[in-house]
Amino acid sequence: EDQVTQSPEALRLQEGESSSLNCSYTVSGLRGLFWYRQDPGKGPEFLFTLYSAGEEKEKERLKATLTKKESFLHITAPKPEDSATYLCAVNYGGATNKLIFGTGTLLAVQP
Amino acid sequence: DGGITQSPKYLFRKEGQNVTLSCEQNLNHDAMYWYRQDPGQGLRLIYYSQIVNDFQKGDIAEGYSVSREKKESFPLTVTSAQKNPTAFYLCASSTQGQVGTFGSGTRLTVV
Numbered sequence: 078e079d080q081v082t083q084s085p086e087a088l089r090l091q092e093g094e095s096s097s098l099n100c101s102y103t104v105s106g107l108r109g110l111f112w113y114r115q116d117p118g119k120g121p122e123f124l125f126t127l128y129s130a131g132e133e134k135e136k137e138r139l140k141a142t143l144t145k146k147e148s149f150l151h152i153t154a155p156k157p158e159d160s161a162t163y164l165c166a167v168n169y170g171g172a173t174n175k176l177i178f179g180t181g182t183l184l185a186v187q188p
Numbered sequence: 189d190g191g192i193t194q195s196p197k198y199l200f201r202k203e204g205q206n207v208t209l210s211c212e213q214n215l216n217h218d219a220m221y222w223y224r225q226d227p228g229q230g231l232r233l234i235y236y237s238q239i240v241n242d243f244q245k246g247d248i249a250e251g252y253s254v255s256r257e258k259k260e261s262f263p264l265t266v267t268s269a270q271k272n273p274t275a276f277y278l279c280a281s282s283t284q285g286q287v288g289t290f291g292s293g294t295r296l297t298v299v
Contacts, residue, residue: 081230111287120194120278120290121231164231175221175246176288178230 079104079169083179090186093154098182100165101147108168110148111176112141115162124150124163155186190215194279194291200299201266201273209264209294211279218283220262224248225276225293234277237262266296274298 084099102110109128113121125134127143134141138159140151150163162183166176192213201207213220219238223231233246237256251270256262262281266273276295280288 109287113290118293118295120192120280120292123287123289126287166231175233175236176231178223178232180228180230 079167079177081165081167081177081179083163083165083182085182086180087183088185090152090155090184092156092186092188095151095153095155097152098150098163098184099147100150100179102165102167102177103146104167104169104177106169110143111166111168112139112148112150113164113166115164115181117162121164152184155184157186157188160184160186192279192281192289192291194277194294196294197292199294199296201296202299204268206265206267207296209266209277209279209296211262211264211291212260213262213279213281213289213291214260215281215289216259217281217289218259219281219288220256221280221282221288222246222252222254222262222264223278223280225278231278234264 081102111126112124115121125141130145132143138153142149162181164181165179195210221236222234225231232248234252235254237243243256253265274297276293278293279291282288
C-alpha cells in the first residue's frame with residue numbers, strides 16, 4: 078500500500094537547537110517528494126521539491142534531503158518563528174499530479 | 189498578486205443541509221484539487237480536475253460533488269449524504285509537473 082509516514086509527531090526545541098524531521102515513504106514510481114509548512118488555520122505553504130535520491134535543497138535554516146526510502150528536513154539553529162506543522166507529501170505516479178500526505182510534524186521552538 | 193481564494197473562511201452547516209465552498213484561482217493553472225484535513229490525519233483528496241468540464245473522484249468523494257465550468261473556479265458542495273463533514277477544507281491548483289498552490293482553507297462545522 079502506498080504510504081507516507083512522518084516522525085516524530087511533535088517536536089519541541091530550544092531556540093538554536095538543531096534537529097531533523099523524518100518522512101519515510103513506500104510508493105512505487107516516485108515522481109517527487111514535497112515539503113510544506115502549515116501555520117494554524119492556514120493552508121500549506123510550499124517549501125521544497127525533491128525528485129531523486131541524493132538531491133538536497135536549502136532555504137534559510139531549512140535543508141531537505143532525499144534517499145530511496147525517506148527524506149529528512151534538517152532545521153539548523155531554529156528560531157521561534159519556525160514553529161509550525163511541517164508536512165511531507167509524495168507524488169506517486171500516474172497521469173496526474175496527485176499527492177499522498179503524511180500526518181505532519183508539529184514543531185515548537187521555544188525562545 | 190496571483191493566488192487561490194477560498195471562501196468563506198468559516199462555515200456552519202445544519203444537519204441535512206447542503207453547503208458550497210468556493211475556490212477561485214488566478215494563476216492560470218489547469219489542475220485544481222479539493223482536500224480535507226482532519227486532526228491527526230494527512231490531507232485526503234476529495235476530487236480533482238485537470239481540465240475544464242472534467243473532474244475525477246479522489247479517495248473520499250462520497251457525500252461531495254464538484255463542478256468545473258470555468259478554468260478559474262472549482263466549487264465543492266458538501267451534501268447531506270456526507271455524515272461527518274466537520275473538517276478543514278483546502279483547495280489547491282497546479283500546472284503539469286509543478287507543485288500545487290494551496291488556498292487558506294474553509295473550516296466547516298456542523299451545528
